[in-house]
Amino acid sequence: MSTGRLVPGLLRAFAPAVAAVLAFLLVFGLVGGWFLAGRMLAPLTRIADATRTAANGSLSHRIRLPGRKDEFRELADAFDTMLARLEAQVTEQQRFAANASHELRTPLAITRTLLEVAQSDRNRDTSELVDRLHVVNARAIDLTEALLLLSRADQRCFTKGQVDLFLIAEEATETLLPLAEKRGLTIETSGDLTPTIGSPALLLQMATNLVHNAIVHNLPERGTVWVTTSIHPKTVVLTVENTGERLAPELASTLVEPFQRGTERIRTDHAGAGLGLAIVKSITQAHDGTLTVTPRPAGGLRVTVQLPAAPPHTRTPTTRSSV
Structure with a gap:
């Protein structure tokens, strides 16, 4: 048998096996690549989900990414730290706003009461009323100025x-x-x-x-x-x-x-x-x-x-x- 006839025969004999191997490698590569890509992108997906949750107003959510200390873990930990600080600042601002509203409401309520008393008794001597209104108004002004000063310091809007x-x-x-x-x-x-x-x-x-x-x-x-x-x-x-x-x-x-x-x-x-x-x-x-x-x-x-x-x-x- 000549060499020219032997090579085509071998190709015909091994062609199905080679095609099957190539098909298997292709499918294995696609599945393996999909699996590895999913594993690689899973931390980014969790970070993206946490970002969307925070954008919707929930700052209590944390990623808490498990696994070894790599770039994704460091990014997730940094994001968790940022969320914790934001949550603490928002909570503090809400508490401060509530306290400030309460403190400002007190002198305003006293002022309204004094004015109502003066309106109901027009024959009453107003000198004492004016003195008390002056004290209450001064306290409200001092409180407002203190709040503005506190806000200015917190925002660091000053020249050094x-x-x-x-x-x-x-x-x-x-x-x-x-x-x-x-x-x-x-x-x-x-x-x-x-x-x-x-x-x-x-x-x-x-x-x-x-x-x-x-x-x-x-x-x-x-x-x-x-x-x-x-x-x-x-x-x-x-x-x-x-x-x-x-x-x-x-x-x-x-x-x-x-x-x-x-x-x-x-x-x-x-x-x-x-x-x-x-x-x-x-x-x-x-x-x-x-x-x-x-x-x-x-x-x-x-x-x-x-x-x-x-x-x-x-x-x-x-x-x-x-x-």
Whole structure:
């Protein structure tokens, strides 16, 4: 048999087997590719489903992607972290809005009641009514301004420049010195020049709130407020301490939350809107700082604000005491 006749015969004999093998490989490749593609795209499908769920308003859903630590797992974990932060912020905003509405409703309701009393008794002397309306209106204005300041700090919509924290604290102390003298308190200010970067107006408001709280929530007489500043290689620190009633650690930790007041805050005529330390917290966070509130063992409170330091400058120790 010649070679020319042998090759076509072999081809005819093996052609069905080769076709079957090729068909099997094609089907296996398609099925395997479909399966692998499904496995590869499954994490993206879960992430896409979670994104659609969040877009519909549900922020409680989490991907919690199982498996080894790869790019998809890192993406899913980052997405879960983002959802958790968004949920916490939305919850906090809803709670803050509810508290703010309640706080604003109180002076408005009092105003309406006073006006209704005046309308029902036109022969009544209105001088006392006007005085009470003035007090209620002033409280509503103070609360509104505090809310606007808090919103401004949270949004970080301010211009930054170099600020000396010691001079800021000294200005706040001088502004509130008459109130301290009226209450028979001593304010002691000491520390170093502490340059930082931030908004002078907001940092002054922060220091003013701290000193005002230390004065108002103090002993009835012979109390003391200590205002100190210090500088470290990377940070500057403002500490405001005061004498006063002993506070439980769990109560002290809640005072930085909006509209939270201790027992002494409720009784005093300078109680404010309960936003003093909340504003301090927001201003501190807006300046990439940290706020620490701890009760003093002997009574009173110690509030420490730590902010990033500006480029180093000459340190000039300064001590000042005011009565």
